[in-house]
Amino acid sequence: MLKFSDVERVVRQNHLTYFQNIVFATVQPKVKFVVPAGPFSTVVFDKVEQYLIHFSKAGMRFFPVVKEKQPMFLPWKNVTRFRVKRGLITYRLFIETEQGKLRLIINKFVLNNPWVRENAAYLAESSFFYTEI
Numbered sequence: 001m002l003k004f005s006d007v008e009r010v011v012r013q014n015h016l017t018y019f020q021n022i023v024f025a026t027v028q029p030k031v032k033f034v035v036p037a038g039p040f041s042t043v044v045f046d047k048v049e050q051y052l053i054h055f056s057k058a059g060m061r062f063f064p065v066v067k068e069k070q071p072m073f074l075p076w077k078n079v080t081r082f083r084v085k086r087g088l089i090t091y092r093l094f095i096e097t098e099q100g101k102l103r104l105i106i107n108k109f110v111l112n113n114p115w116v117r118e119n120a121a122y123l124a125e126s127s128f129f130y131t132e133i
Contacts, residue, residue, distance in 0.1 A: 004115065010052050010063050014071070020122045021055045021129075024110060028092070028103035053104070055129045082130045091120065093128070 011019060027049040034041055050065040059075035074097070081096035093104040110116040123129075 004113065006065070007052060007115070010054075014054075014061070014063070016054055019115075020119050023053055023055075023106050023119050023123060024050070024113075024116055025053050025093070025104045025106045026050050028105050051104075053106075055123055057129050057131075076130060079130070082128075084124070084128065086124070091124065 007019075007022060010016070011022070016022070052063040052065065054061040054063065057076075059073060059078075062072045062074070064071070074095070078097050079095060080098060081094070083094040085092040085094070089108050091106040091108065093102075093106065095102040095104070106120055108117055108120050
């Protein structure tokens, strides 16, 4: 489970200047296969990747929750399309670059993590710092 101390560690290690720009997100999983079993079916998804994402005017930094992976930076100038779909309990981000597409789910609420709601609201108000280029 995500802990506030994990976020503090990312902020400290990477010398990030502002905490409210960070949210917890997952890559929208794709269906691997479906096992039909009469009235009940089982859906098996690909592995779910989880990130702490830091938004800034320069771009987005992806910090994998799995510590073996390295952080990645995606500058806004490389983004060809950015769209946010607002839902009741999530934001769905659709990001396109020349290299491919990325779909992310940002939960507005995470149990025992009130900072998630505050940060998600702050980023939504600032349009996730995305400016049309």
